[in-house]
Amino acid sequence: MIQPELRHIGSPNLEPPALPPDPADCAVQFSALIGPRGGEEAAAFTFTVVTAAHLARTLGHTWGRGYLILDTFDWHIIVRAVAQLLAQCTAETWPQVMLELNKELVWNSDRGRTED
Numbered sequence: 456m457i458q459p460e461l462r463h464i465g466s467p468n469l470e471p472p473a474l475p476p477d478p479a480d481c482a483v484q485f486s487a488l489i490g491p492r493g494g495e496e497a498a499a500f501t502f503t504v505v506t507a508a509h510l511a512r513t514l515g516h517t518w519g520r521g522y523l524i525l526d527t528f529d530w531h532i533i534v535r536a537v538a539q540l541l542a543q544c545t546a547e548t549w550p551q552v553m554l555e556l557n558k559e560l561v562w563n564s565d566r567g568r569t570e571d
Contacts, residue, residue, distance in 0.1 A: 456545045456546065456547065456548050457491045457492075457494075457545060457546055457547065457548060457551075457552050458491070458492045458493060458541075458542075459489050459490065459492070459541045459544055459545075459547050459552050459556065460489065460490060460491070460492045460541065461487060461488075461489055461534075461537055461538065461541060462488040462489060462490050462497055463488040464485060464486070464487045464488075464533075464534060464537060465485065465486060465488075466483050466484060466485050467484060467486070468483055468484060469483055471530050472530060474528060475496065475528055477529050478506075478528040478529070479506055479526070479527045480506055480508040480509050480510050480512065481504075481505070481506055481507050481509055481528055482503055482504070482505040482506075482513075483502065483503065483504045483505075483528065484501065484502075484503055485500060485502050485503065485504055485523075485533070486500070486501050487499070487500045487501075487502070487537060487560065489541065489556060491552065493550045494549065496549055498553050498556075498563070499562075499563040500556060500557075500561060500562055500563065501521065501561045501563060502521050502522065502523055502559075502560045502562035503521060503522050503559060504522075504523045504525060504528060504533055505522050505523070505524055505525075506524070506525055506526065506527060506528060507524060507526060507554070512526065520558070520559065520561070520565065521548075521559075521561040523536055523537075530550075530559075540556070540559055540560075541556075542544075543555075544556050548569060549553065555567070
């Protein structure tokens with residue numbers, strides 16, 4: 456079984472350990488580079504860390520894919536949540552792992568795809 460590992464995680468808008476102006480009401484974009492443990496390949500995924508208060512204040516409705524919803528922004532919780540997701544996404548092949556990850560995160564190659 457292929458086990459994914461986190462190679463890099465970061466936000467283009469926020470450097471750790473900095474916090475958003477209101478950690479209880481925010482939305483912060485993230486990118487994660489993930490590869491198979493012990494392998495050379497890697498894929499880039501994105502997601503938004505968003506608080507429940509921010510969702511309640513700004514959105515009438517939304518889908519859940521690509522969102523990690525927290526009560527309060529916390530770097531440790533974000534890294535732990537990604538690690539837990541990776542632990543649940545083992546598969547026989549790396550492409551299958553990427554498809555599993557793509558159910559919660561947004562695989563960057565998915566951004567340019569169009570449906571037939």
